[in-house]
Amino acid sequence: QSVLTQPPSVSGAPGQRITISCTGSSSNIGADYDVHWYQQLPGTAPKLLIYGNTNRPSGVPARFSGSKSGTSASLAITGLQAEDEADYYCQSYDTRRSHVFGSGTTVTVL
Amino acid sequence: EVHLVESGGGVVPPGGSLRLSCAASGFTFGAEWMSWVRQAPGKGLEWVANIKDDGTEQFYLDSVRGRFTISRDNAKNSLFLQMNSLRAEDTAVYYCAKRGYYGSGSYYNYWGRGTQVTVSS
Numbered sequence: 251q252s253v254l255t256q257p258p259s260v261s262g263a264p265g266q267r268i269t270i271s272c273t274g275s276s277s278n279i280g281a282d283y284d285v286h287w288y289q290q291l292p293g294t295a296p297k298l299l300i301y302g303n304t305n306r307p308s309g310v311p312a313r314f315s316g317s318k319s320g321t322s323a324s325l326a327i328t329g330l331q332a333e334d335e336a337d338y339y340c341q342s343y344d345t346r347r348s349h350v351f352g353s354g355t356t357v358t359v360l
Numbered sequence: 361e362v363h364l365v366e367s368g369g370g371v372v373p374p375g376g377s378l379r380l381s382c383a384a385s386g387f388t389f390g391a392e393w394m395s396w397v398r399q400a401p402g403k404g405l406e407w408v409a410n411i412k413d414d415g416t417e418q419f420y421l422d423s424v425r426g427r428f429t430i431s432r433d434n435a436k437n438s439l440f441l442q443m444n445s446l447r448a449e450d451t452a453v454y455y456c457a458k459r460g461y462y463g464s465g466s467y468y469n470y471w472g473r474g475t476q477v478t479v480s481s
Contacts, residue, residue, distance in 0.1 A: 252404060286467035288405070295455055295471040296397075296405060302462035307469065339405050343465045348419055349395070349407035 253278060254340050254352035261358040262330045270355045272323045272340035278350060280321035283343040287316055287325045290337040299338070300325060332359050362386040362470045364456045369475030376446050380475060382439040382456030390414070390434035393459040395468065396441050398452035398477075408454070409441065424450075446479045453477075 255273045262268040272285060279285055287300040298307050300316035303323065313329045323342075327334055340352035368380040380396070396408040409430040410419045418430050429442040439456055453474040460469035 282464055284463045284465040284467075286465075288468070290405075295473050296468070297471070298460075298467060298469050301460065301467045301469070305462065341405075341467060347422075348410070349466075351405040351407065354404040 252353035253344055253347060253350040254342060256338075256340060256352040256355045258353070259356045259358065261360055262327075263360045264330055264332065266330050267326060267328045268330055268357065269327075270325045270338055270340075270357070272325070272352045274321050274323075274342060274344075276321065277346050278321075278342045278344040279318065279323060281345055285316070285318050285323035286341045287314075288339045288341065290339065292336070296339065327357070330357075330359055335359050362458065364458065364470055364472035366454065366456050366472045366475035369454065369477045371478045371480060372446055373481045374447060374479055376479070377442070377444045378446065378477060380441040380443065380454055380456075380477070382472060384437045384439065384456075384458070387458070389432075389437040393466070394432065394439045395457045395459055396430060396439075397455045397457050397468065397471075398450075399455070399474075400449075400452040403452075406452075410459070411439070443477070446477075448479050451477060451479045 284302045288296040289299045290296045303318040315326045338355045344350045363385045365383045395410045411430045427445045431440045455474045456472040457468040458470040459466045
């Protein structure tokens with residue numbers, strides 16, 4: 251059972267905007283720890299997508315954005331593209347369990 | 361360019377041992393905290409262990425503490441994970457990851473391709 255909860259799957263048509271939620275608690279996101287996001291394409295290692303809640307590493311397209319509020323965070327993908335089909339994970343710090351990951355969300359482009 | 365290359369995975373019976381290695385290049389290895397993260401078949405990511413840049417502090421997932429040992433050799437730009445008393449639930453791809461820092465917390469800015477560990481009789 252993951253400490254951070256994500257929806258198992260999200261889908262959208264090309265060009266649409268989708269959001270992925272990441273729900274935590276007062277011992278992690280709600281304790282003001284930053285949230286980070288990773289993209290894992292099929293058969294590959296995870297890749298950092300968003301760090302520090304809202305920041306994109308160099309090379310990550312601007313259609314990916316992150317936000318955080320209270321005990322939750324969200325990843326938004328605008329202008330969804332076929333190449334965005336992947337698994338997405340949030341990550342934060344938990345005062346009781348050190349580094350924690352979300353349960354993961356599979357994005358399907360219809 | 362940062363490169364992390366894991367090795368040492370394989371098939372081992374329950375109760376057995378394995379030593380994973382991670383060869384790092386492209387950055388000042390001895391100045392960075394490093395981690396191991398694993399992913400069981402069809403499952404999500406799970407943090408396993410962290411080690412401080414100078415090797416003096418280590419932190420572990422509760423379920424591996426006392427069985428796994430993370431270590432490093434900064435002279436050889438290498439990270440290790442000694443895994444003893446292996447269990448079926450330790451079966452996973454094990455990733456070596458470099459930590460980055462921002463605000464209140466850290467993240468993983470570079471990952472290796474992973475090495476498969478299978479615990480089975």
